[in-house]
Amino acid sequence: MEKVRCLIIGGGPAGYTSAIYASRAGLAPVLYEGMEPGGQLTTTTVVENFPGFPEGIDANVLMSGMREQALRFGSDIRNGAITSVDFSSRPLKVTVDSGHGIEADAVIIATGASAKYLGLPSERKFRGLGVSACATCDGFFYRRKDVAVVGGGDTACEEATYLAGICRKVYMIVRRDVFRASLAMQERVKSTPNIEILWNCSTKEVLGDENGVTGARIERKDGTVFDIAVDGFFLAIGHHPNSDVFKEYVRTDDNGYILTAGESCATNVEGVFAAGDVRDPRYRQAITAAASGCKAALEVEKYLM
Structure with missing residues (x-):
């Protein structure tokens, strides 16, 4: 069973941003990208409303840049999806689709939401x-x-x-x-x-x-x-948050969005945080997902200290 300090689940704007901040904080994060590396944003073409790119930027280039930035600071980014979790005790346990098991001191759920x-x-x-x-x-x-x-x-x-x-x-x-x-x-x-x-x-x-x-x-x-x-x-027929694998332990609303404590990214499970569209039924933007990824990583840093 592999042991890590910070495990990030999901490879979209929230996941990659979490990895950037967690890496710079010396938390040696491991990130599993899931079934859709880059997240929902990669289903579009040019992104014109992400700050810093006055001429717009290709969505896949933007996500690739976030990924490379996380790698530069030492994130361990891996292919694979999480198939089961056990958050009933510490350390927190997850199983990857390859069968690999991981024990983590803190987990950031950034699995996003899928449009219907x-x-x-x-x-x-x-x-x-x-x-x-x-x-x-x-x-x-x-x-x-x-x-x-x-x-x-x-x-x-x-x-x-x-x-x-x-x-x-x-x-x-x-x-x-x-x-x-x-x-x-x-x-x-x-x-x-x-x-x-x-x-x-x-x-x-x-x-x-x-x-x-x-x-x-x-x-x-x-x-x-x-x-x-x-x-x-x-x-415009709705979104489905990718939270099913966590529902046994993590509290969600009636539509499956993970509930967090107010402005915090903390869930009802100690050491488990949620960021991005998996907890956001309202805005669902790359910039807001990235912002919550930053918040989640800062909260994890404080939690592990």
Whole structure:
């Protein structure tokens, strides 16, 4: 059984930032990157809202840079995902998918959250080429263009309203004949002139060519099929925090997001901290994930002292 002082689980902005700070603090962190090294950000293309890059930066280049920075300061970054944990006693125990066991004095959970998709082959084909699950991240690329938003909850209404401020037209594809969103959000959408709501509709296919998304094929509840021309196709049907493996020990909310103590990254388990989108159902930005990774590492340093 390998013994480490600080174990970081997850290789996105929160995980890599935690590793940078923990390494500089002399904690010799070991980081397992999980099934998606670089995190959810790597499903997009250019990041234009991360501070310090006035011309924007390729998402994979940004994540690669964070990773290299963590390595430079001595982080031990490894491939592999955590398949089970035992936080019932100290030291904290985890098992990697290779079967390797680790005992840690402190653990930072930075496993992120995964956007929910419709499951269409064409949706996967155009992911990063017009298909996105983050309007705040990618909406800027569709200024004065037509886009579609799938969903009928608060998130969908917020995304549609945001996009309506920069896009020429926004179609909202809503499966039912009513919104699930709060009344205030419903009224905001309905009063926005360049948002068209397609009630009782579902997406059959995302349309496109070698340059990316060109439209979507929609089916009404009555069986009518029609196409809309759009340049961007945004999913707003929710996220799933990657917290399942920890739920036996770490407290979560009803949606699976890890609960922490106020502004702290500390969980209900002594020595276990959470950072990034796995604890953040609200902002879900690379910059906020990185910030919480910094906080988690500083808290671990203090805890281990």
